[in-house]
Amino acid sequence: xxxxxxxxxxxxxxxxxxxxxxxxxxxxxxxxxxxxxxxxxxxxxxxxxxxxxxxxxxxxxxxxxxxxxxxxxxxxxxxxxxxxxxxxxxxxxxxxxxxxxxxxxxxxxxxxxxxxxxxxxxxxxxxxxxxxxxxxxxxxxxxxxxxxxxxxxxxxxxxxxxxxxxxxxxxxxxxxxxxxxxxxxxxxxxxxxxxxxxxxxxxxxxxxxxxxxxxxxxxxxxxxxxxxxxxxxxxxxxxxxxxxxxxxxxxxxxxxxxxxxxxxxxxxxxxxxxxxxxxxxxxxxxxxxxxxxxxxxxxxxxxxxxxxxxxxxxxxxxxxxxxxxxxxxxxxxxxxxxxxxxxxxxxxxx
Amino acid sequence: xxxxxxxxxxxxxxxxxxxxxxxxxxxxxxxxxxxxxxxxxxxxxxxxxxxxxxxxxxxxxxxxxxxxxxxxxxxxxxxxxxxxxxxxxxxxxxxxxxxxxxxxxxxxxxxxxxxxxxxxxxxxxxxxxxxxxxxxxxxxxxxxxxxxxxxxxxxxxxxxxxxxxxxxxxxxxxxxxxxxxxxxxxxxxxxxxxxxxxxxxxxxxxxxxxxxxxxxxxxxxxxxxxxxxxxxxxxxxxxxxxxxxxxxxxxxxxxxxxxxx
Numbered sequence: 001x002x003x004x005x006x007x008x009x010x011x012x013x014x015x016x017x018x019x020x021x022x023x024x025x026x027x028x029x030x031x032x033x034x035x036x037x038x039x040x041x042x043x044x045x046x047x048x049x050x051x052x053x054x055x056x057x058x059x060x061x062x063x064x065x066x067x068x069x070x071x072x073x074x075x076x077x078x079x080x081x082x083x084x085x086x087x088x089x090x091x092x093x094x095x096x097x098x099x100x101x102x103x104x105x106x107x108x109x110x111x112x113x114x115x116x117x118x119x120x121x122x123x124x125x126x127x128x129x130x131x132x133x134x135x136x137x138x139x140x141x142x143x144x145x146x147x148x149x150x151x152x153x154x155x156x157x158x159x160x161x162x163x164x165x166x167x168x169x170x171x172x173x174x175x176x177x178x179x180x181x182x183x184x185x186x187x188x189x190x191x192x193x194x195x196x197x198x199x200x201x202x203x204x205x206x207x208x209x210x211x212x213x214x215x216x217x218x219x220x221x222x223x224x225x226x227x228x229x230x231x232x233x234x235x236x237x238x239x240x241x242x243x244x245x246x247x248x249x250x251x252x253x254x255x256x257x258x259x260x261x262x263x264x265x266x267x268x269x270x271x272x273x274x275x276x277x278x279x280x281x282x283x284x285x286x287x288x289x290x291x292x293x294x295x296x297x298x299x300x301x302x303x304x305x306x307x308x309x310x311x312x313x314x315x316x317x318x319x320x321x322x323x324x325x326x327x328x329x330x331x332x333x334x335x336x337x338x339x340x341x342x343x344x345x346x347x348x349x350x
Numbered sequence: 351x352x353x354x355x356x357x358x359x360x361x362x363x364x365x366x367x368x369x370x371x372x373x374x375x376x377x378x379x380x381x382x383x384x385x386x387x388x389x390x391x392x393x394x395x396x397x398x399x400x401x402x403x404x405x406x407x408x409x410x411x412x413x414x415x416x417x418x419x420x421x422x423x424x425x426x427x428x429x430x431x432x433x434x435x436x437x438x439x440x441x442x443x444x445x446x447x448x449x450x451x452x453x454x455x456x457x458x459x460x461x462x463x464x465x466x467x468x469x470x471x472x473x474x475x476x477x478x479x480x481x482x483x484x485x486x487x488x489x490x491x492x493x494x495x496x497x498x499x500x501x502x503x504x505x506x507x508x509x510x511x512x513x514x515x516x517x518x519x520x521x522x523x524x525x526x527x528x529x530x531x532x533x534x535x536x537x538x539x540x541x542x543x544x545x546x547x548x549x550x551x552x553x554x555x556x557x558x559x560x561x562x563x564x565x566x567x568x569x570x571x572x573x574x575x576x577x578x579x580x581x582x583x584x585x586x587x588x589x590x591x592x593x594x595x596x597x598x599x600x601x602x603x604x605x606x607x608x609x610x611x
Contacts, residue, residue, distance in 0.1 A: 048513050074516040081517035087510055091532040101518035152519060
């Protein structure tokens with residue numbers, strides 16, 4: 001009981017080549033920057049976008065296979081789709097929207113209304129049954145869209161940026177509700193998002209994609225602790241370096257050698273947390289094995305800390321307190337030294 | 351709020367332009383023999399012409415909807431070779447002199463016409479100079495308005511609603527009837543009303559293809575033209591009726607669907 005999709009397609013600048021398998025009961029978040037092809041992949045799984053080669057199998061049944069020419073049209077796939085801006089039918093009432101899928105699949109009017117009412121009750125919108133979508137708030141519309149997708153009892157639920165259309169103030173509440181509803185649904189759930197907070201909050205497993213390719217997959221903890229791409233490193237807020245390990249050191253691709261306690265042999269990623277990096281105005285003397293010079297290219301206040309981007313032999317981001325920054329008397333463009341200990345470098349195979 | 355000064359030349363030309371339309375309408379209103387209005391409107395031939403006009407124009411609108419919506423859908427949704435040419439051909443009557451349209455219809459559906467001779471010899475059906483001929487002539491001239499309006503509506507609608515319906519298990523027919531048609535409702539309505547108004551006022555193609563037989567093919571515009579020779583005052587009154595109908599349609603359309611800014 002699972003989803004097994006392998007899809008290759010080209011649309012405009014996007015060259016998508018992805019393989020996704022999801023097990024029964026799993027919530028998987030497809031995470032990636034805009035233009036990575038997340039939505040396209042979702043639409044291809046739904047049968048809304050034709051692909052060059054590949055297959056989509058759900059619970060062992062073939063929905064589409066370019067090798068054999070099999071194709072089950074979208075309307076006959078056991079799927080539920082929550083669109084980014086929900087696409088509730090504006091001319092139908094909330095109840096009619098939720099009942100639409102049931103009616104389409106042959107449920108009698110009376111039974112469809114009963115089931116739709118139950119769903120509206122579950123998402124707390126029973127009293128809005130007769131309203132038009134335009135009369136609802138963004139969060140309410142999102143819940144109607146979810147109820148509409150779930151009412152026909154699909155095997156696979158696809159959600160495209162389910163929270164992106166909401167403003168920041170309601171997003172946290174709606175996310176909590178969404179999490180609850182996703183947890184109570186037993187089929188396979190695939191959520192597309194570009195928001196790491198959303199991904200971590202909703203999903204058991206993350207699939208990170210960039211430029212149509214898979215870059216990393218794993219539990220939220222695995223992905224955030226061991227980023228494998230600049231995109232993920234930026235999301236998590238750590239410095240990601242890549243090089244050749246040689247017993248306690250890593251020779252970076254750009255030339256410099258990094259002292260890293262855990263390094264053994266072979267191609268590795270090295271992660272340094274910005275908090276572990278100290279900034280000095282003069283060459284520091286002391287135990288840290290990694291000492292580099294550079295120029296502070298940007299200084300950014302983020303809550304109770306300051307992120308300083310330093311361009312030099314190795315571009316890095318350091319985090320210090322506002323007080324420390326003041327003491328350093330540092331402005332953008334200023335020359336600095338930075339240091340961090342070999343034990344503060346996390347190393348793992350590339 | 352600071353008001354922009356309107357150039358005097360623009361004002362003068364605009365005033366002349368407006369007067370050009372308003373003065374004839376005023377003429378119609380002022381010179382109509384209001385005392386005889388009731389007599390003119392209740393005259394048997396007027397009632398017959400009015401009934402025939404309503405029947406024929408509504409039939410033409412129905413025919414336009416049944417045949418025009420599928421055409422519009424094809425133009426908006428399907429890429430096929432010759433699409434632009436076909437669209438041009440099916441909307442040609444918008445710019446064609448209606449008399450030419452009538453002659454073309456005669457050559458196709460007349461007793462000796464391309465299709466007409468076969469219809470006549472095989473089924474004994476003759477179309478020219480019948481009420482059916484009136485409906486055909488009006489449909490020929492009026493349907494293009496509906497085709498273009500509905501096509502524009504189909505092109506501007508958000509097709510993702512159709513995709514959403516498909517993910518909910520709706521067949522193509524259900525998507526079309528329950529999602530597409532309601533969403534283009536305003537265009538459909540506007541197209542139908544334009545088509546109907548054009549059919550109601552149709553003259554040239556009708557008189558050429560269907561002739562001018564009271565009770566059978568004599569519609570309001572034909573009656574007005576004929577009365578101009580025999581009973582001018584009655585023709586004024588009938589003109590006024592047609593004018594009012596057009597005005598109501600136009601104002602109604604502007605406010606409800608064309609979105610006056």
